[in-house]
Amino acid sequence: xxxxxxxxxxxxxxxxxxxxxxxxxxxxxxxxxxxxxxxxxxxxxxxxxxxxxxxxxxxxxxxxxxxxxxxxxxxxxxxxxxxxxxxxxxxxxxxxxxxxxxxxxxxxxxxxxxxxxxxxxxxxxxxxxxxxxxxxxxx
Amino acid sequence: xxxxxxxxxxxxxxxxxxxxxxxxxxxxxxxxxxxxxxxxxxxxxxxxxxxxxxxxxxxxxxxxxxxxxxxxxxxxxxxxxxxxxxxxxxxxxxxxxxxxxxxxxxxxxxxxxxxxxxxxxxxxxxxxxxxxxxxxxxxxxxxxxxxxxxxxxxxxxxxxxxxxxxxxxxxxxxxxxxxxxxxxxxxxxxxxxxxxxxxxxxxxxxxxxxxxxxxxxxxxxxxxxxxxxxxxxxxxxxxxxxxxxxxxxxxxxxxxxxxxxxxxxxxxxxxxxxxxxxxxxxxxxxxxxxxxxxxxxxxxxxxxxxxxxxxxxxxxxxxxxxxxxxxxxxxxxxxxxxxxxxxxxxxxxxxxxxxxxxxxxxxxxxxxxxxxxxxxxxxxxxxxxxxxxxxxxxxxxxxxxxxxxxxxxxxxxxxxxxxxxxxxxxxxxxxxxxxxxxxxxxxxxxxxxxxxxxxxxxxxxxxxxxxxxxxxxxxxxxxxxxxxxxxxxxxxxxxxxxxxxxxx
Numbered sequence: 001x002x003x004x005x006x007x008x009x010x011x012x013x014x015x016x017x018x019x020x021x022x023x024x025x026x027x028x029x030x031x032x033x034x035x036x037x038x039x040x041x042x043x044x045x046x047x048x049x050x051x052x053x054x055x056x057x058x059x060x061x062x063x064x065x066x067x068x069x070x071x072x073x074x075x076x077x078x079x080x081x082x083x084x085x086x087x088x089x090x091x092x093x094x095x096x097x098x099x100x101x102x103x104x105x106x107x108x109x110x111x112x113x114x115x116x117x118x119x120x121x122x123x124x125x126x127x128x129x130x131x132x133x134x135x136x137x138x139x
Numbered sequence: 140x141x142x143x144x145x146x147x148x149x150x151x152x153x154x155x156x157x158x159x160x161x162x163x164x165x166x167x168x169x170x171x172x173x174x175x176x177x178x179x180x181x182x183x184x185x186x187x188x189x190x191x192x193x194x195x196x197x198x199x200x201x202x203x204x205x206x207x208x209x210x211x212x213x214x215x216x217x218x219x220x221x222x223x224x225x226x227x228x229x230x231x232x233x234x235x236x237x238x239x240x241x242x243x244x245x246x247x248x249x250x251x252x253x254x255x256x257x258x259x260x261x262x263x264x265x266x267x268x269x270x271x272x273x274x275x276x277x278x279x280x281x282x283x284x285x286x287x288x289x290x291x292x293x294x295x296x297x298x299x300x301x302x303x304x305x306x307x308x309x310x311x312x313x314x315x316x317x318x319x320x321x322x323x324x325x326x327x328x329x330x331x332x333x334x335x336x337x338x339x340x341x342x343x344x345x346x347x348x349x350x351x352x353x354x355x356x357x358x359x360x361x362x363x364x365x366x367x368x369x370x371x372x373x374x375x376x377x378x379x380x381x382x383x384x385x386x387x388x389x390x391x392x393x394x395x396x397x398x399x400x401x402x403x404x405x406x407x408x409x410x411x412x413x414x415x416x417x418x419x420x421x422x423x424x425x426x427x428x429x430x431x432x433x434x435x436x437x438x439x440x441x442x443x444x445x446x447x448x449x450x451x452x453x454x455x456x457x458x459x460x461x462x463x464x465x466x467x468x469x470x471x472x473x474x475x476x477x478x479x480x481x482x483x484x485x486x487x488x489x490x491x492x493x494x495x496x497x498x499x500x501x502x503x504x505x506x507x508x509x510x511x512x513x514x515x516x517x518x519x520x521x522x523x524x525x526x527x528x529x530x531x532x533x534x535x536x537x538x539x540x541x542x543x544x545x546x547x548x549x550x551x552x553x554x555x556x557x558x559x560x561x562x563x564x565x566x567x568x569x570x571x572x573x574x575x576x577x578x579x580x581x582x583x584x585x586x587x588x589x590x591x592x593x594x595x596x597x598x599x600x601x602x603x604x605x606x607x608x609x610x611x612x613x614x615x616x617x618x619x620x621x622x623x624x625x626x627x628x629x630x631x632x633x634x635x636x637x638x639x640x641x642x643x
Contacts, residue, residue, distance in 0.1 A: 097338055097382075098359075098368060098383070102337075111288070112288025113288050113289070114289050114416050118288065
């Protein structure tokens with residue numbers, strides 16, 4: 001009986017996921033200056049992370065030294081985030097002459113790469129049905 | 140088992156000893172073998188003082204006069220830089236070049252005692268790791284346990300290689316990232332030196348060259364992409380020009396030379412192969428080609444000439460000049476292998492140098508002919524490093540090169556100060572013997588109108604027997620007579636790399 005209930009519950013949970021009944025609130029801390037915008041992209045699988053398309057993108061105008069980005073309706077599952085602080089508001093991640101980013105950036109789990117983006121394995125996190133919160137720190 | 144009084148005393152001794160250690164290791168953390176090896180070596184070998192952690196607060200002291208007087212006319216500050224923090228939380232770096240930079244100010248005032256202050260450069264790396272009590276990021280040659288990744292090269296900037304004065308500001312230099320600004324009086328750090336918005340975080344190497352008119356030339360290398368950024372900076376510190384040159388082979392480039400017309404790069408055979416951490420592991424010996432020499436026209440960076448030489452490796456050049464027909468003459472401390480960088484500089488962290496990691500470095504005078512031929516002749520009979528010229532002759536035909544020297548097989552630093560007359564071929568030297576580790580000398584002319592080589596050589600040294608750092612001044616015309624004055628601090632500092640002179 002118990003196992004039947006568990007199975008039913010599992011089915012319900014899985015279908016909730018498929019019905020995009022998860023939400024994600026990402027807080028960004030450690031902004032150096034209250035100007036420009038936070039640019040955030042959400043990826044749903046490793047192949048996309050390594051050069052494909054994001055499933056969701058957001059631009060949120062920065063008004064203080066923290067920012068909040070909402071993804072209201074997502075299928076539950078694994079995700080990873082790339083974000084940068086578009087300080088000058090030109091919509092692009094500025095880089096120096098050698099191509100190294102000169103605007104602050106972060107990946108989910110506050111993962112870091114070495115001379116490149118963080119790996120999917122380091123940046124991936126799970127969005128469960130219902131409300132979810134994730135915190136990024138640019139410091 | 141009942142504890143007797145002796146047990147109790149020894150336990151308490153262990154307890155208080157451990158409590159006195161900063162950054163006490165966690166009980167279950169395995170002992171770092173490199174840390175343990177260096178601790179053991181440092182009990183036996185005073186040469187290890189040169190690679191021992193300096194106190195976080197720095198040094199403040201007055202040197203004791205051993206003999207002689209500071210010459211009249213030699214008034215100023217000798218600034219030096221070098222790695223000085225190698226371990227945290229009982230874990231030690233694997234490579235000498237990883238240590239955090241400490242900038243020194245030796246104040247020389249004729250008629251007064253020589254004073255010394257030194258401070259760690261307050262890079263982001265230093266500040267974060269000092270707060271954390273452990274190393275946080277990978278470095279040039281080490282991956283500390285639990286280290287986080289890098290968002291850019293300045294996250295690992297150790298600012299530990301050299302110093303320069305630019306328009307009244309002191310800068311600590313590294314070669315993988317930004318120059319770091321310091322107050323020349325207090326040595327307090329003021330953050331990165333951004334020459335332009337588009338150059339934020341771009342490597343600015345540790346051996347800028349200054350033309351007689353004050354123009355500063357430098358480069359930054361991204362060996363992974365076969366490219367250099369070239370810098371031309373005015374004497375006022377303002378950027379005149381910076382551009383990327385993207386076809387320079389990715390052999391590790393530490394230093395370069397200028398003539399009145401050219402920027403000259405000697406590119407050795409320690410070549411970038413594939414990106415790995417720590418960064419040094421990205422390089423390997425590749426002698427499938429020769430050592431490449433590239434001369435870039437100062438006025439038109441797209442114009443360049445190249446030469447090939449036998450495979451080799453170098454850190455430092457002396458100086459260069461160019462004849463009317465375009466022939467370039469350059470001298471450098473060259474070796475046939477890179478063991479000094481890949482072997483010896485790791486042994487240093489263990490505190491036990493190995494003969495098999497010796498690089499036999501010799502001063503060589505290289506002639507680069509307009510028809511593409513390159514010739515070279517050896518002119519030192521000992522191992523050589525830190526070649527120096529009269530700074531007023533940077534890029535110009537000149538007579539003298541000074542360098543430190545040591546006999547082949549001696550693995551514990553330089554013992555000699557050597558002068559070579561490139562015209563007559565005469566060599567002068569002073570041999571301190573093996574108690575002394577001679578650091579880089581700087582030539583300081585006796586006034587602006589003095590002829591080439593008329594002035595002093597000032598250098599620091601580690602006296603192993605006295606366990607103290609010293610400062611020696613030579614009359615450059617009479618090196619064989621030994622120092623005209625010598626001073627000794629009441630403590631030993633880690634060995635440094637490069638310095639600059641700020642006359643007052």
